[in-house]
Amino acid sequence: MNNPDHDILKWDLIRIQRNKLLRKTDIYVLPDFPHADDTIKNDWLTYRQKLRDFPSSIDISTILFDEEGVLTGINWPTQPS
Numbered sequence: 001m002n003n004p005d006h007d008i009l010k011w012d013l014i015r016i017q018r019n020k021l022l023r024k025t026d027i028y029v030l031p032d033f034p035h036a037d038d039t040i041k042n043d044w045l046t047y048r049q050k051l052r053d054f055p056s057s058i059d060i061s062t063i064l065f066d067e068e069g070v071l072t073g074i075n076w077p078t079q080p081s
Contacts, residue, residue, distance in 0.1 A: 010063050011055065013071055018051050021076070043080035050077035 027033060028044040035041040054077065063073045 006065070007060050010060055010065075010071060014055055014058075014063070014074065017076075018054055021079075022048060022051055025079070040080065047077055047080050 025044065025048060028035075029041075029048060033041075035044075058074070063071055066072050
């Protein structure tokens with residue numbers, strides 16, 4: 001059964017995690033961060049854009065809570081290496 005309150009909570013948790021990932025990678029897009037080359041810098045920019053776009057790219061009905069209340073079924077964008 002689809003519960004609108006659960007969907008709101010799912011969106012909130014997804015956005016909280018997404019924002020944490022963005023904050024964690026802020027350093028990699030600073031103008032003076034010493035990337036080895038522009039390709040690596042662009043990889044970080046692309047990754048962060050995917051994070052910003054992430055909520056609009058998922059079907060919330062496929063995201064579920066497990067028995068412990070943890071969201072499952074989320075495939076986050078892959079962080080550059």
